[in-house]
Amino acid sequence: MRKRVLAALLALLLGVAAAGRPAHAEKTSGVGYYFDTVITLTLYDAEPGLLDELWAMCKGYEELLSKTVEGSDVDRINRAEGVPVAVSAETMEILRTARAVHDASGGAFSITLAPVIALWDFTGGTNRMPTEQELAETLPLVDDSRIVLGDDGTVTLPAGMQIDLGGIAKGYIADKGAALARGRCTGAVLNFGGNVYTVGRKPDGSGFNVGIRDPQGPEGSSKYVLRTQDGTVVTSGIYERYFELDSVRYHHILDPKTGVSSMSDLASATVVCGSSMLADAVATACIVLGCRDALVLLNSLELDGLLITRDGEAYVTPDFIEKWQLRSV
Ligand code: AMP
Ligand code: MG
DSSP, rough: OOOHHHHHHHHHHHHHHHHHHHEEEEEEEEEEETTTTEEEEEEEEEOOTTHHHHHHHHHHHHHHHTTSSTHHHHHHHHHHHTTEEOHHHHHHHHHHHOOOOOOEEETOOOOHHHHHHHOOOSSSSOOOOOOHHHHHHHHGOOOGOOEEEETSSEEOTTTOOOOOOOOTTTHHHHHHHHHTTTTTSEEEEETTTTTTEEOOOTTTTTTEEEEEOOSSSTTTTTEEEEEEESSSEEEEEESSEEEEEETTTEESOBOTTTSSBSSEEEEEEEEEOHHHHHHHHHHHEEEHOOOHHHHHHHHHTEEEEEEEESSSSSETTTTTHHHTTTTEE
């Protein structure tokens, strides 16, 4: 009996000590390159091997979802010439979300843009853009409503059409990374380019600060900072991949109606919520829609968002500032 009382006392004391733990923790971090994106993973007090597991996860999803990896689900769908293809449950989940955001955004988010995307070169230095004729030939292939998502786990894409999950896949992977890290470290910041997922807390017990880039500023500059605990902050911006010609910025987010970079008034769109996959697709759609319609979309989906126009004006959904402790920097 006495032993049990002593054990209980000891446990209580240890508990108190842990609660008042000093603000330092074992930090593990690494940088990798997957999905054409620099990925930075930071973990606090992580279980041994967690970082390696996260990198292995990235590699696995690249092999499943990349358009350019032979034998990936996306590659097999794109080469099937109209024949149904059996895909993993994970690919199907992404395709169903893509469909939902396509429909909710009136087609602003379209994964069937792939044949048009292939006509552009935003980063290779050639500044390649499609001719009028090329656009006339490929735009009829942009129509997500023609993708058949079967209840039997197959996907059927009409011959000639292609899909590209570049606007949504990183979000899905961020969600899976967060699920892997949750409970196996005291805190994590998983940064997949524009998709940031934070898990747990900082060593001092507070939430994480996430910077929102100044679209007009240099890489790494922040215009705002917000605070999250367990959740995702996803930003799409017209500064990520682009070239300029005759004072026009041609960037990597295309308007599915025209096949040309979105010329809307938005320079960046940030979505804060629990699902990085959903936030990823919605942020991309917002850039195409422009400020007014993007706010309508965010409100209809009950998502929190911060929109920055090309003029540098910021617009937020109701309560955003208080909820996410948004501040200028
Ligand atoms: P994000 O950086 O998440 O905004 O996604 C941009 C990427 O998604 C591009 O590099 C393309 O691969 C693809 N993409 C471009 N425009 C669209 C669009 N309107 N809908 C869906 N995906 C798009
Ligand atoms: Mg996106």
